[in-house]
Amino acid sequence: xxxxxxxxxxxxxxxxxxxxxxxxxxxxxxxxxxxxxxxxxxxxxxxxxxxxxxxxxxxxxxxxxxxxxxxxxxxxxxxxxxxxxxxxxxxxxxxxxxxxxxxxxxxxxxxxxxxxxxxxxxxxxxxxxxxxxxxxxxxxxxxxxxxxxxxxxxxxxxxxxxxxxxxxxxxxxxxxxxxxxxxxxxxxxxxxxxxxxxxxxxxxxxxxxxxxxxxxxxxxxxxxxxxxxxxxxxxxxxxxxxxxxxxxxxxxxxxxxxxxxxxxxxxxxxxxxxxxxxxxxxxxxxxxxxxxxxxxxxxxxxxxxxxxxxxxxxxxxxxxxxxxxxxxxxxxxxxxxxxxxxxxxxxxxxxxxxxxxxxxxxxxxxxxxxxxxxxxxxxxxxxxxxxxxxxxxxxxxxxxxxxxxxxxxxxxxxxxxxxxxxxxxxxxxxxxxxxxxxxxxxxxxxxxxxxxxxx
Numbered sequence: 001x002x003x004x005x006x007x008x009x010x011x012x013x014x015x016x017x018x019x020x021x022x023x024x025x026x027x028x029x030x031x032x033x034x035x036x037x038x039x040x041x042x043x044x045x046x047x048x049x050x051x052x053x054x055x056x057x058x059x060x061x062x063x064x065x066x067x068x069x070x071x072x073x074x075x076x077x078x079x080x081x082x083x084x085x086x087x088x089x090x091x092x093x094x095x096x097x098x099x100x101x102x103x104x105x106x107x108x109x110x111x112x113x114x115x116x117x118x119x120x121x122x123x124x125x126x127x128x129x130x131x132x133x134x135x136x137x138x139x140x141x142x143x144x145x146x147x148x149x150x151x152x153x154x155x156x157x158x159x160x161x162x163x164x165x166x167x168x169x170x171x172x173x174x175x176x177x178x179x180x181x182x183x184x185x186x187x188x189x190x191x192x193x194x195x196x197x198x199x200x201x202x203x204x205x206x207x208x209x210x211x212x213x214x215x216x217x218x219x220x221x222x223x224x225x226x227x228x229x230x231x232x233x234x235x236x237x238x239x240x241x242x243x244x245x246x247x248x249x250x251x252x253x254x255x256x257x258x259x260x261x262x263x264x265x266x267x268x269x270x271x272x273x274x275x276x277x278x279x280x281x282x283x284x285x286x287x288x289x290x291x292x293x294x295x296x297x298x299x300x301x302x303x304x305x306x307x308x309x310x311x312x313x314x315x316x317x318x319x320x321x322x323x324x325x326x327x328x329x330x331x332x333x334x335x336x337x338x339x340x341x342x343x344x345x346x347x348x349x350x351x352x353x354x355x356x357x358x359x360x361x362x363x364x365x366x367x368x369x370x371x372x373x374x375x376x377x378x379x380x381x382x383x384x385x386x387x388x389x390x391x392x393x394x395x396x397x398x399x400x401x402x403x404x405x406x407x408x409x410x411x412x413x414x415x416x417x418x419x420x421x422x423x424x425x426x427x428x429x430x431x432x433x434x435x436x437x438x439x440x441x442x443x444x445x446x447x448x449x450x451x452x453x454x455x
Contacts, residue, residue: 005285006310007064007164008303011292012042016052016063019299021436022396023307026062027052028096030292031086034079035066041292050090062093068118070099080105087113094138107136114138119166124150126157133161140164141288144171145339148275148282155283162285167272168302168327169290171338271327271335273309274319279340294330297363297382300438301326304396321448328446329361360446364391367437368424376408377429379439385425386417393429394438402429402439 008024010016016027029052030041043049053063071079079102087110097103098118106113116139117123117132124143132140139162142151146165155163242252272279276287287310289302305326312320327335336344362383369378377393379385389404407415408426418425 003285004280004287004310004314005062006303006306007286007288008299009169009289009292009294010043010052010063010299011294013048013052013055015042015292015296015299016056018296018436018438019303020056020059020061022300022303024061024303026064026093026286027056028064028066028288028292031065031067032082034069034071034075034082046086046089049086049092053090053092064094064096064116065090065092066096066118067102068096068098068120070120071102076102076105080109083110096141103135103137111136116141116162116164119143123154126154129154129158129161133158138162139286141166142284144270147342148278148340151279151282151284159283163283164286164288165272165279165284166270166290166338167276167279167287168306169270170333171267171270171336268334268336269332270338272337272340273306273323273327275337275340276306276309276313276319280313295363296366297438297440298330300394300396300436301329304394321451324448324451325360325446328358328451329440331359358444358446358451360442360444361392361440362443364439364441365420367393367433367439370429370432371426372432374426375428375430376426377433377437379425379427381418381423381425382420383441384417384419385427385439389441391439391441393433394440395433396436400431400433402427 005025006023007026007028008019010019010027010029016029019027029035029043029049031049032041032044032046035041043052049063049065056063067079067083069075083106092113094114094116095106096116096118097106098120103115103117106115115137117137119141121132121140122143122145123129123132123140124146129140140154141164142154144166146154151163151165155161244250244252270290272287279287287306289306291298291302305323308323309319312318312323338344364383364385365379365381367377368380370376371378385391385404385407387404387407391402391404392399393402405428407418409415409418410424415425
């Protein structure tokens with residue numbers, strides 16, 4: 001069986017460093033202009049990608065470059081020209097691609113390049129997997145909508161094909177990312193890398209009679225909707241309802257519904273940490289985490305949680321539920337196992353609000369330096385830090401309790417509190433925590449044994 005890989009997102013160079021420091025075997029980052037994270041891409045120049053690849057390779061880690069947009073005609077040739085220039089500077093371990101045409105061109109012009117098929121290609125059956133294997137794809141990133149039973153069947157038909165599966169992160173309300181809500185709402189096309197995550201915004205619902213007629217007329221283009229032909233067992237809405245997004249007051253969009261409900265919904269997050277053994281048995285060789293637009297803290301905590309779970313699994317140990325502490329140390333919409341154990345149905349959606357559910361900790365700051373003489377850490381605050389506060393100092397290996405005895409600002413003055421922002425401060429710390437360390441504050445009591453995910 002192939003060695004297992006923990007694959008983390010790298011939204012920028014620093015996030016990559018922390019993902020690796022806290023346990024990732026490989027990272028994926030966006031190719032400038034041609035990945036599905038055009039706005040949150042910290043690698044807008046190929047020189048930065050080159051630097052990232054060099055850094056990872058020195059540590060024995062891998063870097064996969066994402067180039068998975070679905071390009072229109074005017075982007076095809078510029079893409080191939082860019083690849084020619086890119087490969088003169090950068091030597092990625094593989095490409096993550098989705099469009100059949102540009103995959104064909106890549107195979108023709110650069111046959112030595114390893115290609116992984118993006119989840120954006122929506123591979124959900126063994127026939128499709130066999131087709132892509134036949135045209136030279138080394139690995140397929142399976143659609144999030146697959147159960148483990150379906151993954152097993154794909155592996156049975158394609159035993160030599162590497163399979164990768166998402167185990168953690170946001171779940172798109174659309175089919176593996178093929179969504180048009182953001183385009184409709186903000187004229188930013190998710191399939192071109194500019195999704196605004198409109199499905200997670202906060203909306204208010206209004207009945208038609210509660211809205212001024214002129215407002216509806218002004219929003220006519222945004223509210224036109226063809227009513228779905230419903231089945232005999234479905235009772236449609238009896239009135240016309242409209243939604244208003246909290247950041248767009250006065251813009252009303254008609255709320256359409258069919259027998260399955262309303263589609264503009266906020267999906268819960270995926271957490272498959274309890275299914276790692278089943279996924280491995282199904283032939284999955286790479287466990288992928290979503291979140292290139294998320295924080296350094298997220299990259300570190302989720303990397304550490306899954307690293308520990310994978311190491312325990314390979315040592316023949318059962319899942320230590322204490323690893324869930326790092327999972328719930330990050331903001332989340334509530335966790336489900338996605339489709340791993342079958343269709344989650346209504347449990348996949350969070351109907352009441354978009355606020356984070358159980359969050360045991362809050363990200364307090366990044367440790368930037370250590371002064372051996374003064375025995376102090378230099379901290380970049382991300383949330384308020386005050387004298388007397390109890391924090392946890394987290395590294396890739398362990399945590400330690402740190403009580404804030406005093407705070408020294410950049411001018412050398414002692415202060416009582418500092419807020420997150422552009423400023424640094426110094427805090428007493430007896431031992432040097434090392435190059436990559438984070439501070440977090442305990443917000444809620446967390447009993448790992450009381451947490452119920454999916455099993």
